[in-house]
Amino acid sequence: MRFLLDSSVITPLMLDLGERLLDLSAGKELYLIDLTFYEVGNSLWKLTLLLRSINLKDAMEILDVLKSLILRKAITLIRFDDLDAPRIIKLTVDEELTFYDASYIVAGEKLNATLATEDEELRRKAEKYINVITYKNLKQQILK
Numbered sequence: 360m361r362f363l364l365d366s367s368v369i370t371p372l373m374l375d376l377g378e379r380l381l382d383l384s385a386g387k388e389l390y391l392i393d394l395t396f397y398e399v400g401n402s403l404w405k406l407t408l409l410l411r412s413i414n415l416k417d418a419m420e421i422l423d424v425l426k427s428l429i430l431r432k433a434i435t436l437i438r439f440d441d442l443d444a445p446r447i448i449k450l451t452v453d454e455e456l457t458f459y460d461a462s463y464i465v466a467g468e469k470l471n472a473t474l475a476t477e478d479e480e481l482r483r484k485a486e487k488y489i490n491v492i493t494y495k496n497l498k499q500q501i502l503k
Contacts, residue, residue: 360500361388361472363437365463366398368475368494373399373421374413375498380424383501384433391429392437392466394459399425437466454484464488 364372369391376383403418413421428434442465450461460481467474467489474489475497476482482491492500 361390361470362492362497362500363390363392363463363467363470363472363474364395364434364497365474365476365478365481366395366402367477368497369395369425370399370402371494372498372501373425376501377421378424378427380428380501381431381433384428387501388472389428389434390437390466390470390472391434392442392462393439394462396425396429396436437470442466442469454487456481456484460484 372380400422403421406413407415407418429436442462447458447461447465450456450464451458463474463481464485474485474491475494476491477494485491
């Protein structure tokens with residue numbers, strides 16, 4: 360199965376599974392849009408500096424593992440220039456979504472992938488166009 364992961368699921372997935380994701384992703388196609396890597400970095404910054412729920416060493420290790428997953432092709436990055444920008448902007452207006460959120464829908468359509476997100480508004484609006492699951496469902500699929 361193909362899964363497109365937004366930052367609301369890739370960050371907890373990395374926290375929960377870390378390097379195990381390298382082995383667990385075998386046979387599954389995982390995708391991120393290119394900006395998601397920066398969103399994960401922001402989440403880790405918040406968890407480290409503001410919430411103090413993880414330490415800097417752990418944040419750095421999580422980013423290293425994510426980078427390894429991308430370099431080893433366990434996760435594929437979808438670049439902005441691979442997406443239909445006019446379709447994205449149309450969805451922003453039609454669905455009253457941010458450009459970033461609408462790009463997930465367009466990427467999901469292009470890849471015929473299931474979007475994994477914890478963003479309730481995105482999930483509700485994306486369900487009109489693509490399959491959508493929560494983090495809990497994604498984790499169950501990956502651990503199968």
